[in-house]
Amino acid sequence: MTTPLDRHDVLLADLDGTLYRGPEAVPGAVEAVLAARERGVATMYVTNNASRRPADVAAHLVELGFPATGREVVASSQAAAAMLAEQLPAGAAVLVVGTEALVEEVTGAGLTVTADAAEAVAVVQGHSPDTGWRVLAEATVALRAGAVWVACNVDPTLPTERGPLPGNGSMVAALRTASAREPQVAGKPAPALLHEAAQRSGATNPLMIGDRLDTDVEGGRAAGMTTLLVLTGVSDAAELLAAPEALRPDLIGADMSALDRPVDELAPGPRPGWDARPSGDGALELSGDGDPLDALRVLCAVHWAAGGGDVQVRAVGDGAERALGELGLRPATVEGADTPDAAGAHP
CATH class of the missing domain: 3.40.50.1000 (HAD superfamily/HAD-like)
Structure with missing residues (x-):
């Protein structure tokens, strides 16, 4: 079993929405970072938030249980x-x-x-x-x-x-x-911040982890890095499914615990128990039963291979109905994220 920790020598982790939300750590995030460190994989904390000093950010991380120093925090x-x-x-x-x-x-x-x-x-x-x-x-x-x-x-x-x-x-x-x-x-999705973090760590194969498609994933891809999207912050299943190519992650996880999962299970692609296929009217039909996140990986693989964009997803059977409900894909219309022109900015 090959996990992300077997393939990558440093984690470049976004903060807000990925490791913590305000004063609270995201459940499982501290344990995942500590486990990675025990495996010899360090974490660099990469944040677009410019409101606090790196030393203060590190102190907050330590209060929450993360191992961190000011040098390991790279801010925009x-x-x-x-x-x-x-x-x-x-x-x-x-x-x-x-x-x-x-x-x-x-x-x-x-x-x-x-x-x-x-x-x-x-x-x-x-x-x-x-x-x-x-x-x-x-x-x-x-x-x-x-x-x-x-x-x-x-x-x-x-x-x-x-x-x-x-x-x-x-x-x-x-x-x-x-x-x-x-x-x-200066910050994500421009690649300079991530290149600086990787250089400080001395790593050769970093993994960029974040909760936003249009900063973390887009920035990681612009920097030529493997990306892991965790669904603990801003970007949700609907935004992911409709994402344009530049914003599509290599790996999809519920949270930081995904670091201990096999890479092949995290990547968009076929999964046991699930089937997704285009219908005659341009929608996607999902059938099967099992882990809703596996259903999302299947849906992404099928939809992206067909070109992506906005789409309707319909459930075939009770298992698919439950999965779509848990993923927030009901009602059926999946609309894309705001574009820079529409929103006036990337996050």
Whole structure:
């Protein structure tokens, strides 16, 4: 039996929605990371959230039971500051839309911080729960004057214990509308963050794990890495089934415990007990009985092979009816995730 831990020498794990939701660990996530470490497979914690210092993120992880140090946390704030430092002269003034953690990354990269649009040669934008109109207005003035614009990430929502709430991408969308500009993006799905995490670990075959198709999976694929989607956060079965090719994961798991499952069982493809086939009217028909997640893997394989996109799924028999209900695929219409154009951002 070959598991993901047999094939990969480091886990690049997303945080929000994958390992924890706000103040609580996702069930089974701590045990999975500890078990991986016992097998000699380390974890690098890769986050698009730029609101906290890496050391603070590591401290929170340790409180929840994860083994973590500040060096093992790779945040989009670090990538954004590095992008600015590559484009600007030392000491250049940057208007920061974000928290003190982002300010520290900017100044640590040899740049200065200003609150005045007239002085700013660049704007960097990261998530902050306190972002308000005044700083967005100042950033708009700077951007309209030609300032460099780097967004730490463009996640439209942020997973919390209360459900998805507005993320940095929602604030980026406000500036995009007001300035008629497009930002450079430091975090996922751009590959730089994941390449940095892999390089720090010294790994040669990383596995990217996350709960979002349009950041974690898309970013992992852009970085040339194997991807595992866990259904503990934002992306659900309907979004997965309708996903375009660039957002389709290599492996599908209910949660982090999938790391101990055979790779062949996690990949989309045939599964004992299930059958899916196109019907004459363009829908998919599912029949059989067993693990609902196996049914989803079968549905994905059949639907993606036929080109993918929005589809209706119909159950044939009680077992299929139960599976579709547990997967949230009833009612039958499966619609795709918001595109960047429709949502104004990737997460």
